Amino acid sequence: MTTQKTYSIGELAREFQITTRTIRFYEDQGLLHPQRRGQTRIYLPSDRVALKLILRGKRLGLSLAESRELIQLYIPAGDNRHQLQALLGKIAEKRAMLEQQLKDIQAMQQEMDEAEQRAREAMMQLENNNV
Template identity: 75%
Template sequence: MDTQKTYTIGELARDFDVTTRTIRFYEDQGLLSPKRRGQTRIYSPADRTTLKLILRGKRLGFSLAESRDLIFMYRPARDNREQLEALIGKITEKRAQLEQQLTDIRILQGELDDAEARARQAMENLENDHV
């Protein structure tokens, strides 16, 4: 008898605060593969872990394809050096993208400050001209 804990789609949706539609989307993408009991989807602990990793990857800014690649690299009971190196590489890429975005935001903030200062000066000049 299999005593391994299983999960319904509703349980996973509640546990991870996602919709059942989101979970079915990940199924359609081949990332989750629940068993069926009639019309009911039965998810394994491995499916639950995969969903957790997908959502973590999403929070880290990974695309679904990037998360899929990293997840599919995992091989239980083996040296997962390749997977870990790929993860470190993706993290490095994301960090560089974020640093560039921060730089771009700072530049844009400076440009907005300059534009605002010029507009305020122009308003002041208009008010002084009408006095």
């Protein structure tokens, strides 16, 4: 009989370069479900995968609710087409949002450039009038 690999909270924290407090937070949020042996948390490979998805989602700008949604769609060793389609949809949403933010930033920079130019011209006018 083969036993599946398990992980301690410290092992996961080291592997993903996060704090044990972060892992406990995700557990409190219902995203991780370790088994317990007394006070010791025992994490299964499915918890490791969930943690990996949470951290990947965080890097992509996903909320914890969005990450939870994707984790719930995950089927270990199964057809994860629905999960991948949902991820692609979330990526498209985030990309569109970032593109709009970039346009907004560029418009604001243009307005600032114009305001700066007008202010410099006004300063030159004042200096020329004082000569």
